[in-house]
Structure formats: structure tokens, C-alpha cells
Amino acid sequence: MSSIQFLDFTCDIISPMKEGPPVKSADEELVSLARSGDHKAFEELVERHKQKAYRIAFDFARDREEAKDLSQEAFLRAYTHLGNFDGRSGFYTWFYRILVNVCLDYKRRKQRTSAEEFNEAIEHQVEPSHVSQKPPSPDQQVLAVQLSRKVSAALEALPPKQRTAFILRNNQGLSIKEIAAMMQTAEGTVKVHLHRAVTALRQSLADFA
């Protein structure tokens, strides 16, 4: 079964979760330098994790500028709370936990303000990667917008834990074990969240199957 290959878009530099101890220890070295006041060390951490962080934020926000703001906000929170990092988990696990929380907070705020505004943003969003390859036909464009709206609505309708488990597994290709560490919960619980999320999404997106 190779169904998850298309999901794994991380490259070597930005995928510390798949590289294991060498990167982790280098991360921690940079963390200790940053804690002692070397902010260049933290900039190096940003460079290492920015693309992965951006991707996760993008999966939550589904908007380029907002994903940038959210991931940067997560880096800033990590920087100002470096003192709270106890080293029990890897830096990336700790940081991505902050990131997911920032993204969930954003979704909560967004839901409170206006769901309509969010749909508008998706509708008018420019996607250069698509445009540059081959221009879609008007029918395809309409379908893409409908799909995008439907997916956004379906994802937003998921409870935060289900959405988190789903995005991290489906979009980011993190393992159940990594997600459990990040969400500070049992692997069995993550499996239940993932299964429920998939069931809900199947029902919402059945028309596009």
C-alpha cells in the first residue's frame, strides 16, 4: 500500500521527526545557546523548522499569509518561553505542540469572528503553483472552489483534537506515536480521534469521491 506517499512532502532538512537523534541533539544544542542569550542560535532553529511549521499552519489556516503569521507567532512564543522547555521531549515535539495550540486558538478566534470571511478568503486565494503549471478550465475552477470550501467547512466542523490528529497524520505524515507525544495523549486515543475524523470527512466529502 503506497497511499501515503503523496502525503509525505517533507524534505530532509525540514523533517526532524523522521531523522531522529542527530538533529534532535543539534536542536537541543541550539536551544541551550539560545537560552543563554544567543538569539542567532534561535534564528538557526527557525531556519530549520520554518517550512515544516508553515506547512502545519497552512493546513489549519488554509491561507498563505495567515499560515505565515501563525507559524511566526509560534516561533515567538517558543522564544519567549524557552525557559519552560525542560528537554523531556525533543525541541520539535515541544515546538509543534505550541504551534498546534496557536493554530487551534486561531481557529477558535476565527470561528467567533466570521465563518463567511474565511470562505471568502479561500475563494479569492491565489495559488501560484496551480496557475503556473496549467490553467484549469472554468469548470475545474468552480469544482476546485466548491471542493476547497467543502473541505474547509468539513475540517472546521471537526472537534479540535480530531482535526489536529487528522492534519498531523494525513497532511503532515507524522506517525501515531509522534502525534501522541505532541498531543500528550495515548496512541490509542489518537487512533480513535483519527478514525472519527476520517469517518466525518468521508460523510462530508462523499460527493467528491
Add this chain to the structure above:
Amino acid sequence: MAQHNKATAIACKPFEEDLVLYYYGELGRNERAAVEGHLLVCQSCRLYLKELESILPLTVKPDEPPQAFWDDYSREMRRKLVEASERRSWWQSLALFSRPWAIPASATALVAVLALTLTFGKGFWTSKEVPRDDETFIEILPMAENLEFFENMEVLDTMDLLENMRIPGKGSV
């Protein structure tokens, strides 16, 4: 075996969660073998899996920002970090008060200030309680107005004294 629904395929209940995990490659060897064995004989579960393969990729929205975006990202991030760093150093100077030694030191300083104030500021505080000159004058004024009365009283006292002196010898003063 489960029935295939037009809208969505329905998997066999005992295999539903495992099919999701199978799709994501999250099953152990034994569970995977069990699911693959079941898929050989169950069309509904095969349809369910096929549906997962067609639906779930749709939820991934592709986005490949150009290099300029990343350059801008890094530049913006550096600026925000410098600002955060400046804010942090300001807070750190305030955070000195949260150090363990700061509380007893502050308490000692406060006691010392209180002691000094009570010792050397005594005159200052008491002077405020002393009546002002005009208040003193108001209290003395009635006495001054009746000075004549008091003087008369003094004359009477003197006369009494003279009288008493005259009685024993019956002679003139």
C-alpha cells in the same frame, strides 16, 4: 458482510478503524495480515478503502511558496525576534524581583525605611499635632478679655489677707 451504500461505502464494523490505520500504514504485521485477508473476501471493505484513497487526498491543499516568500519570512522573523529580545530584556530587569533572594531583601529594606521614618520623622509627625498659633490665640483670647475680672479677684484676695493679718493683734496695719 456489510452492504455498499450509494453515498458512502460501509465497512464491516470490526474492520473499520483498522482500515483507516491500514490506509495510513499504521498497523502492525499481524493486524495488517488480518486486514489484507479480510479485503480478499469483502467487497464492501475494498470499496471503503478505495473511497478513503480517493477522498482523503482531497483534503490536502497544495501550496509551494516561492523563494521570495521564504526570504521575506526569515527577514520578518529576525526583526520580530530582535523586538521580542528587547522586550524580554526589559521584562528580565523587572523579573529580578521574582528571584528568591529579592523578597527577603525587599522586606528588610522596607523594615529599615519604616524604622528610620519612625525614629527621625517623630518631630515632623508630632509638630503637625501642635495647635497652630491662631488656634492658640483663640484659646487665650477669652482669658485676656476677662483679665480685669481676674485682677479684681486678686485685689479681693489681697484684702482678705490684710484682714486676716489685722484680727490677731486688733491693731492697725
